Amino acid sequence: MKLSVDPASATAPYEQIRARIAELARSGELPTGTRLPTVRALAEELALSAGTVARAYRELEADGVVETHGRRGTLIAATGDTAHRMAAEAATEYAERVRRLGLSRGDALAAVDTALRVAFPEEEG
Numbered sequence: 001m002k003l004s005v006d007p008a009s010a011t012a013p014y015e016q017i018r019a020r021i022a023e024l025a026r027s028g029e030l031p032t033g034t035r036l037p038t039v040r041a042l043a044e045e046l047a048l049s050a051g052t053v054a055r056a057y058r059e060l061e062a063d064g065v066v067e068t069h070g071r072r073g074t075l076i077a078a079t080g081d082t083a084h085r086m087a088a089e090a091a092t093e094y095a096e097r098v099r100r101l102g103l104s105r106g107d108a109l110a111a112v113d114t115a116l117r118v119a120f121p122e123e124e125g
Contacts, residue, residue, distance in 0.1 A: 003046065014052045014055040
């Protein structure tokens with residue numbers, strides 16, 4: 001995720017961050033379940049105070065754009081129904097597990113593809 005803040009802008013830095021992340025989430029460039037950088041990491045990357053980034057994240061959470069899940073971090077929230085939200089959470093948990101297991105991205109995707117072929121045999125072809 002590439003973000004930048006224009007220090008010469010009349011718009012406050014936290015609002016620039018909030019608006020850009022919200023735009024990326026709406027456009028799908030940041031899909032549901034995408035983990036955002038930690039407050040400290042993004043603050044360091046943008047050369048801003050952690051409080052500025054934390055405010056942007058709080059505003060995004062209040063708007064329902066992101067969800068904070070403790071140790072799992074801040075994730076782009078699912079918009080829409082519960083099924084999509086649950087699927088995004090399951091996908092995030094799966095991604096974290098395969099990473100811990102040391103699987104490559106290709107192997108993880110192949111496992112998902114196989115599981116989906118078994119679950120949806122009628123869609124083969």
